[in-house]
Amino acid sequence: MTFTSGTRVATVLAVLAAGQASCSSENGRGIIRGDLLVPACTFDKKGRAVPLYDEEKAPEMNAKNPDCRDPNTNEVMPFCGEWNHFLGEPFDSTSARYPANQLNIRMQSRSGGWEFANVLFFWVYDSWEVARCLRGRMNADGTPDWRTEACDRSSGRGRMLIGTEGDGVLGELVSNHFVLQESCPSAELSAAALGTCAGGTCPDVSLCPGRGSWIEFSRFGSYTSDLSEPLDRSFRVNKDDPVAVTAFHVELCDQNTVDATAQKIVPIPQPQVTGVLEGSFSFNLQPNFR
Numbered sequence: 001m002t003f004t005s006g007t008r009v010a011t012v013l014a015v016l017a018a019g020q021a022s023c024s025s026e027n028g029r030g031i032i033r034g035d036l037l038v039p040a041c042t043f044d045k046k047g048r049a050v051p052l053y054d055e056e057k058a059p060e061m062n063a064k065n066p067d068c069r070d071p072n073t074n075e076v077m078p079f080c081g082e083w084n085h086f087l088g089e090p091f092d093s094t095s096a097r098y099p100a101n102q103l104n105i106r107m108q109s110r111s112g113g114w115e116f117a118n119v120l121f122f123w124v125y126d127s128w129e130v131a132r133c134l135r136g137r138m139n140a141d142g143t144p145d146w147r148t149e150a151c152d153r154s155s156g157r158g159r160m161l162i163g164t165e166g167d168g169v170l171g172e173l174v175s176n177h178f179v180l181q182e183s184c185p186s187a188e189l190s191a192a193a194l195g196t197c198a199g200g201t202c203p204d205v206s207l208c209p210g211r212g213s214w215i216e217f218s219r220f221g222s223y224t225s226d227l228s229e230p231l232d233r234s235f236r237v238n239k240d241d242p243v244a245v246t247a248f249h250v251e252l253c254d255q256n257t258v259d260a261t262a263q264k265i266v267p268i269p270q271p272q273v274t275g276v277l278e279g280s281f282s283f284n285l286q287p288n289f290r
Helices: 010-018 055-062 127-135 168-173 254-260
Strands: 029-037 079-082 083-089 102-108 118-124 158-162 174-180 190-193 214-220 244-256 274-284
Touching: 029 083, 055 079, 055 102, 083 274, 127 158, 127 214, 168 174, 174 244, 244 254
Parallel strands: none
Antiparallel strands: 029 079, 029 274, 083 102, 102 118, 118 174, 158 214, 174 190, 190 244, 214 244, 244 274
8 A cells, every 4th residue: 555654544554554453254244335436446467457347237236235225316336245344443542632542443345454355444533522422412501512513413313524634623533544455456546535624625626526424323332321421531442342333424535635635745646536435334343363
């Protein structure tokens, strides 16, 4: 993989590689679907680009699986599959900026290390904030006991908004990254999910039109259902605890394009990965280091 040095995603993946973590077998249930534009997914023996999927045949192949249909439009998504390999890695941060209750969630297309699979990473930088969003407790003075700028509870459910590193509080709480190591092993592709793009932190819409990524947890560890008291600040997701996501929606842009925009490097490279992924998943936290 190639990432611009100094970005947080590079640090994240370096930590994962050092830990040599793997998903050894199916240990949960997940569905992922979407529409991806990856013009140079991989290359054949003659060096010619090979696309990620056949845009005409893929929807026909996925039509028999109801989970491959967009729940809003009933359209068959060309990129679709059951990804039932999960790893939840708790981290105690050594940085004063982030609390010591982080959780990296890996949803993989196959077992083994992330370097051999297609992987969707959700990095939770503060588990306490996610749990507060999910609980939906109101303070005695009638104000919400959650970060309203990062947690949307307008539907009555807790939806955490996702952002890039420069996207204010969103990127400081939950971020998302996507790699295609199985489908595109030689292309060195990765992408980040775009949030609100506050303050011009995202590439221009002509390059990456997507905005507004989010994830909606229905279970996130274990805590009391009694809302009379606030959640203890030391909350974390522990081994064997449940993690379930009713739905997620990520708008992707090539990591190199995102990094160049943030660092004001010109010319901004054309994105090699764009598109939308959505789905759901559930598993119990079982760190498994090979």
